[in-house]
Amino acid sequence: MKDCGLNVLCVDDDEDHIELLRLAAARESRPLRLHALTKGEEALTHLREGGRPDFILLDYHLPGRDGLSILEELKSDPVLKVIPVLMLSSVDTADHVRRAYSLGANIYFLKPGTPDLYGELIALFITLWTALAVLPTCAESGGECSKIAK
Numbered sequence: 001m002k003d004c005g006l007n008v009l010c011v012d013d014d015e016d017h018i019e020l021l022r023l024a025a026a027r028e029s030r031p032l033r034l035h036a037l038t039k040g041e042e043a044l045t046h047l048r049e050g051g052r053p054d055f056i057l058l059d060y061h062l063p064g065r066d067g068l069s070i071l072e073e074l075k076s077d078p079v080l081k082v083i084p085v086l087m088l089s090s091v092d093t094a095d096h097v098r099r100a101y102s103l104g105a106n107i108y109f110l111k112p113g114t115p116d117l118y119g120e121l122i123a124l125f126i127t128l129w130t131a132l133a134v135l136p137t138c139a140e141s142g143g144e145c146s147k148i149a150k
Helices: 015-026 040-048 067-076 094-102 115-132 136-140
Strands: 007-011 033-037 055-059 085-089 107-110
Touching: 007 015, 007 040, 015 033, 015 115, 033 040, 040 055, 040 067, 055 067, 067 085, 067 094, 085 094, 094 107
Parallel strands: 007 033, 007 055, 055 085, 085 107
Antiparallel strands: none
């Protein structure tokens, strides 16, 4: 069975959250390559220049263009729209959540309030996306990407 590894693009202007993600990723036994950017426009440029993460962790509140406008642009692009997007936010109003899902977010998470809880959430992301999910990038590679033991 081919090990597809995992390429993650994190778009978050909070350096502490990026560091927590790096620490959680370092504890994982599965391959994980993290590319972190602090602005949505940087992320769009990276993706348009050929960056192809397995999924994107996208902060709702970013400097300049917010995460929703970045999400909308990603999901309107015929090549980029297949990349799963996990929205992260400190806001859980019904309008925020509804707008994120209506624009194509695959899941919406509240940012935990403590470093330990944030680390646990990231570990959960990694487990879900490396052990259970078959991602578009892996399926396109032509390899068998199921992680479930047969």
